[in-house]
Amino acid sequence: MSELYVGLMSGTSMDATDAVLVQIDADGKPALHTSLSFPIPIELRNRLLQLSVSDQWRADEFAELDVLFSEHSAVAVNELLSKAQVPAGNVTAIASHGQTVRHKPGHRSPYTLQLGDPSRLAFNTQIDVIHDFRRKDVAAGGQGAPLVPAFHRHIFAQREKSVAIVNLGGIANITWLGPQQQLLGFDTGPANTLMDQWIQHCNANKSYDENGHLASQGKVIEELLNVLLQHPFFSRKAPKSTGREEFNLAYLEPLLKANYTPEDVQRTLLALTAETLSNEINGLPTKPEQVYFCGGGTNNELLITEITQRLGSTICGTTQELGVDPQWVEAMAFAWLGWCYEHKRPGNHPAVTGAAAPVVLGSKTLFA
CATH class of the missing domain: 3.30.420.40 (ATPase, nucleotide binding domain)
Structure with a gap:
């Protein structure tokens, strides 16, 4: 029933x-x-x-x-x-x-x-x-997080295949569904939260960077990206979870220099999401044959492009291909x-x- x-x-x-x-x-x-x-x-x-x-x-x-x-x-x-x-x-x-x-x-x-x-x-x-x-x-x-991997396994697991479900919300998290019902899941760091907070700081009329428009006008600030990658969360081993308590403007702003433009900072924050997420995917017990994205970040084409480029030959799509709207x-x-x-x-x-x-x-x- x-x-x-x-x-x-x-x-x-x-x-x-x-x-x-x-x-x-x-x-x-x-x-x-x-x-x-x-x-x-x-x-x-x-x-x-x-x-x-x-x-x-x-x-x-x-x-x-x-x-x-x-x-x-x-x-x-x-x-x-x-x-x-x-x-x-x-x-x-x-x-x-x-x-x-x-x-x-x-x-x-x-x-x-x-x-x-x-x-x-x-x-x-x-x-x-x-x-x-x-x-x-x-x-x-x-x-206490992430809790969605149990659901992901229940509806998305595929026999004899290694796949990953990636949620691009404020925080990014991965569910790895390995062959023989293997399961891993953990937060990888910010997906949209730092990008959202930064654009809101720069423009009170915007709540997010629609389709990566602001980021697409900037260039990655390599020195800033290298500093951001030193955050201790990224070197922690799973199980791990995070949130706005660790990734917020109070953390970001002391790292910025006067000559950094808003566009370049936004582009660097996008690169941070793509870099940290792809590093974790590439470090899974077996590299997924397919990666399926869900969450609001699926609407940011630039972000999806940056992630997929770092994953090389891995086939990428959204959970729509598995019958569930990513939203x-x-x-x-x-x-x-x-x-x-x-x-x-x-x-x-x-x-x-x-x-x-x-x-x-x-x-x-x-x-x-």
């Missing part, structure tokens, strides 16, 4: 919440029913961005943003169901990732923190909410993780996150 789940995902860029309605059959096979990208209001986005990098947290600000982001998420769900013409009563649960504002699995008291009050979301949609997907993995000694893969993954919770199936993989054991991810809040 198939069930309907709503998956909600907002990433490091914080520009929009991706909402998907997914039909999942008894074997856990998902089919996208309806999708919607719901912009985060600019004032809310700015406050969330500030919270994510600030070391001075106020309890009232944190609590208010928890409420406001939940209300935003509820509107997204209700808009999605209206578009789908599906009543709330037909949906088994909302699987809400929430908005990450801190992710520090390497802290002396490891933690990860996502905003989005599930009680308010459940009440405002009249649907049960499955949430808090990352903390159980952290409690089990894992990174919606991550939101669908959380809908599937909601299904896993509901059916008491582990959603993490210790080989990916470093957790001591597979665990059922999430908690559930009933709407009534």
Whole structure:
């Protein structure tokens, strides 16, 4: 018997919440029913961005943003169901990732923190909410990220082939699907987050560098690229994960010189993404025969070109070739993780996150 789940995902860029309605059959096979990208209001986005990098947290600000982001998420769900013409009563649960504002699995008291009050979301949609997907993995000694490789293996694994799924969100992550069901997954560093933050700094009217337009006007600053490549994250061994806590303007700006142009900095940040990602792909246990991209970065042709050139003979494409629109893969993954919770199936993989054991991810809040 198939069930309907709503998956909600907002990433490091914080520009929009991706909402998907997914039909999942008894074997856990998902089919996208309806999708919607719901912009985060600019004032809310700015406050969330500030919270994510600030070391001075106020309890009232944190609590208010928890409420406001939940209300935003509820509107997204209700808009999605209206578009789908599906009543709330037909949906088994909302699987809400929430908005990450801190992710520090390497802290002396490891933690990860996502905003989005599930009680308010459940009440405002009249649907049960499955949430808090990352903390159980952290409690089990894992990174709490990335979580999508389990979903990637479930729907993309190919017998006798070595393939890689690359998510180009704010942060880039790889899922390696080797022959004989082998699995690795980890963050490789920034995908779009530094590029987005830089163009927003240079031009308040732009939230991202559409199709790499600004970067295409610049040249790589080799001395800056070499300094950026020295960031300790790039030499860490998997399992590893990262976020805006490590890669932000406070990290970037002290490395810039007065004679660097905005275009050249943007081009160098793009090269950083391409270089670090391709280095990790080329260092996998067996080089993938095919690489499939998903996430917002698939719309940046210059970025895709730079990555594919560094991968040489490897065949590259998007997850569209595997039957899943690259825009919606991550939101669908959380809908599937909601299904896993509901059916008491582990959603993490210790080989990916470093957790001591597979665990059922999430908690559930009933709407009534």
